[in-house]
Amino acid sequence: xxxxxxxxxxxxxxxxxxxxxxxxxxxxxxxxxxxxxxxxxxxxxxxxxxxxxxxxxxxxxxxxxxxxxxxxxxxxxxxxxxxxxxxxxxxxxxxxxxxxxxxxxxxxxxxxxxx
Amino acid sequence: xxxxxxxxxxxxxxxxxxxxxxxxxxxxxxxxxxxxxxxxxxxxxxxxxxxxxxxxxxxxxxxxxxxxxxxxxxxxxxxxxxxxxxxxxxxxxxxxxxxxxxxxxxxxxxxxxxxxxxxxxxxxxxxxxxxxxxxxxxxxxxxxxxxxxxxxxxxxxxxxxxxxxxxxxxxxxxxxxxxxxxxxxxxxxxxxxxxxx
Numbered sequence: 001x002x003x004x005x006x007x008x009x010x011x012x013x014x015x016x017x018x019x020x021x022x023x024x025x026x027x028x029x030x031x032x033x034x035x036x037x038x039x040x041x042x043x044x045x046x047x048x049x050x051x052x053x054x055x056x057x058x059x060x061x062x063x064x065x066x067x068x069x070x071x072x073x074x075x076x077x078x079x080x081x082x083x084x085x086x087x088x089x090x091x092x093x094x095x096x097x098x099x100x101x102x103x104x105x106x107x108x109x110x111x112x113x114x115x
Numbered sequence: 116x117x118x119x120x121x122x123x124x125x126x127x128x129x130x131x132x133x134x135x136x137x138x139x140x141x142x143x144x145x146x147x148x149x150x151x152x153x154x155x156x157x158x159x160x161x162x163x164x165x166x167x168x169x170x171x172x173x174x175x176x177x178x179x180x181x182x183x184x185x186x187x188x189x190x191x192x193x194x195x196x197x198x199x200x201x202x203x204x205x206x207x208x209x210x211x212x213x214x215x216x217x218x219x220x221x222x223x224x225x226x227x228x229x230x231x232x233x234x235x236x237x238x239x240x241x242x243x244x245x246x247x248x249x250x251x252x253x254x255x256x257x258x259x260x261x262x263x264x265x266x267x268x269x270x271x272x273x274x275x276x277x278x279x280x281x282x283x284x285x286x287x288x289x290x291x292x293x294x295x296x297x298x299x300x301x302x303x304x305x306x307x308x309x310x311x312x
Contacts (some may be wrong), residue, residue, distance in 0.1 A: 024231075026190045055193040055277055093190060098276035099257040100191040102220065 003110045005030070005069040005090065014062040015092040017048030021061040026093035026103050030069055034087040037079035037114055041086070044070040053097050071110070079114045086110040148272050150289050156269035159184070159262060160251040164218070164242035167229055172216070172242050175268065181290040182264040183215045183283070186244065186255045189231045190221070193277035194259040198235055200280045204287060205239040211291050212266065217241035218248060220258060265290050 009015055016025045032041045046067045050059035073086065091105040159182075161175045174182070185201060187194035198217075205215045217239060221227045224243045232241060249255035252262065253273075261274040263286050272286050 022192075024189055024195070025192070053192065055196040060192075095192065096276075098193055099259075100188070100193060101257050102188075103190070103222070 001073055001075075003071045003073060003086075005071065005108060006066065007063070007069060007090070008066050009064055009094070011065070013094050013096050014051060014060075014064045015094045017061040017063050018043075018045040019048065019061055021050070021058065022056070025060070026091075028063060028090070028092040030071065030088055030090050030108070032071075032086060032088040034085075035073070036084035036086050036112070037076045038073040038084075038086050038110075038112065039076045040072055040074045041088075042072045044072065053095075055098070073110075073112075075114060081114050083111065083113050086112065148274060150263070150271050150286055153265070153267075153269070153271075156265065156267075156271055159264045159268055159270050162248050162251065164244065164248065166240050166242050167225065167232060172240060174216070174264075177214055177216065177264070178268045179266055180212045180214050181266055181287060182262075183213070183287065184218065184262040184264055185215065186218045186220055186249070186252070186258055186260040186262075188220045188258050189227050191258045196277060197259055197261070197280075197283075198237065200283065202236070202238050204284065208287065208291065213287060213291060215239035218244040220244050220249065220255070263287065263290060 015028050018027050018029060020027050028045070030043045035041055046063065046069065048061040048063055051062050051064070052059045069090075071088075086109070088108045088110075089105045090108050091103060093103040094101045159174060161173055163171050163173050166172050174184070183201060183204065185194075185197070187198070189195075201215045201217070204213065217237070219228045219241055221243070228241065228243065231237075244255075252260075257276065259274075259276065261278065261283070262270050263272045263274075263283075265271045271290055274283065274286075
């Protein structure tokens with residue numbers, strides 16, 4: 001099954017993609033800290049866009065606007081019936097055309113029900 | 116037979132949007148701030164931070180000089196654009212009582228910063244900042260944030276975000292002017308009283 005994580009970036013801002021075009025940039029990344037009864041959790045990031053900013057010579061690989069990150073899970077073979085939550089963190093670093101903000105992490109939670 | 120049926124729903128949209136909204140109010144434009152009149156300037160808070168050689172640097176060590184205090188980080192593109200300008204200014208204006216002092220806000224500290232100093236051939240002192248340093252300078256929520264500090268140790272202007280090289284240079288030059296020249300530019304006071312005797 002697939003969980004979809006919606007992300008909204010305000011107009012005028014961007015976050016580096018999961019594969020930034022410069023080594024020094026901090027990528028957007030989802031890391032699972034507790035999958036509960038789920039297994040896997042492979043993260044599928046959307047296609048990044050290449051944007052040119054005044055502060056770079058080359059376009060940067062970024063995410064802007066609204067997008068979704070997908071995570072593919074399986075149910076563990078020993079999973080007990082009942083509810084649970086897979087927990088993780090989304091880390092990112094955002095900028096606009098003149099300013100950058102410190103790296104941040106937000107908690108993400110994927111509630112599920114095993115019948 | 117175990118036949119799990121799992122529905123996965125994300126609880127809530129992540130907080131990225133609201134985070135950015137929160138930051139929007141501090142977003143700067145490329146139009147630079149102006150140098151404040153001397154009477155409106157506040158003292159630049161002192162600090163004690165280590166440089167790359169492990170020596171303690173106090174801002175107060177720089178009293179009597181014009182200081183460009185640059186809060187930056189290696190992961191910050193706009194900061195990296197400004198740094199070559201600061202290297203040039205340090206080289207060209209050092210003999211006139213000007214110093215650049217970098218405050219890196221990299222979480223990994225010297226591990227990330229030292230290679231960068233070598234790569235960029237940075238010719239001015241850099242220290243590693245922390246939350247407390249940022250706090251005493253008003254939070255420093257975004258980078259780059261650059262303070263120009265006058266010879267009396269007071270903040271003359273704050274540049275938020277990427278600022279034009281010319282604007283920064285003009286600000287530095289204004290602060291480097293001899294005090295008498297600045298006074299003449301700002302206040303025309305008759306040298307000799309013209310009042311009745």
